Amino acid sequence: MRKDPVGTRAWVEATGGILRPEERLSFIGQWLISGMQELPAELLGRMGWKGSDLVSPAPAEPTVTQGAIERADAECSQMVPAFLQDHSHRSYLWAMLLAAHDRIPTAEIDEELLYVCCLLHDLGLSRTHPSLVGEKCFTMVGARVLREIATDAGWEEDRIRRGEEAITLHVNPRVITGQGLEAHLLTKATQLDAIGIGTWRVSPENQREVFAQYRRSHDQKGGFSALLSFSHHVPGSRARTYRYLGSRWWFYFAR
Numbered sequence: 001m002r003k004d005p006v007g008t009r010a011w012v013e014a015t016g017g018i019l020r021p022e023e024r025l026s027f028i029g030q031w032l033i034s035g036m037q038e039l040p041a042e043l044l045g046r047m048g049w050k051g052s053d054l055v056s057p058a059p060a061e062p063t064v065t066q067g068a069i070e071r072a073d074a075e076c077s078q079m080v081p082a083f084l085q086d087h088s089h090r091s092y093l094w095a096m097l098l099a100a101h102d103r104i105p106t107a108e109i110d111e112e113l114l115y116v117c118c119l120l121h122d123l124g125l126s127r128t129h130p131s132l133v134g135e136k137c138f139t140m141v142g143a144r145v146l147r148e149i150a151t152d153a154g155w156e157e158d159r160i161r162r163g164e165e166a167i168t169l170h171v172n173p174r175v176i177t178g179q180g181l182e183a184h185l186l187t188k189a190t191q192l193d194a195i196g197i198g199t200w201r202v203s204p205e206n207q208r209e210v211f212a213q214y215r216r217s218h219d220q221k222g223g224f225s226a227l228l229s230f231s232h233h234v235p236g237s238r239a240r241t242y243r244y245l246g247s248r249w250w251f252y253f254a255r
Contacts, residue, residue: 012168117142
């Protein structure tokens with residue numbers, strides 16, 4: 001019997017976001033491999049390595065003020081704690097800068113889809129949404145809201161599915177481009193903003209530009225740790241697994 005890959009929309013719906021024993025081992029292995037791949041550059045960066053010299057044009061958010069973007073903005077603006085709002089907006093800016101660093105042509109990115117995913121990806125962590133009432137995995141809250149918004153905006157089913165996949169996959173430690181370009185960029189961008197992974201890929205000038213638009217809140221580090229606490233997530237979930245792996249410290253030591 002075919003099993004859907006961990007983190008996909010179909011997997012979350014089929015399992016409630018609970019890792020089977022063999023999936024938990026694979027998930028931890030993926031986390032270890034991903035960490036080992038990033039560790040050398042991260043250590044060099046923290047020791048003063050200059051990192052990226054590529055200065056990209058100052059990133060800007062989509063200017064469309066109607067349809068899916070308008071409604072996603074409205075949902076994001078109501079998220080509590082407030083640092084989630086700025087985290088969501090910065091995630092889009094980081095995603096576009098990471099794409100530029102990796103030489104991904106802008107024409108290949110569905111910027112509207114990526115932006116909406118960035119604004120909704122952590123909706124299930126917000127205190128304004130019943131994140132775990134009927135949903136064992138918080139990512140399904142954002143995925144379901146995206147479907148509602150996108151359907152009303154007239155998006156095609158394939159595009160809606162790609163958005164749902166991006167949101168449910170972003171908790172995985174590694175999402176390759178083959179799983180969706182927007183999903184890949186969302187995952188890399190949220191990791192960068194939450195715990196600093198990949199900061200070296202963005203030039204200091206571009207980092208200043210991002211923080212000039214959305215300054216990092218002083219309570220973000222402790223806030224993320226609290227949102228990923230045991231009380232918020234069921235045993236066997238990806239978030240709970242990260243907690244066992246010491247996630248409470250990742251945010252405190254993030255850049």
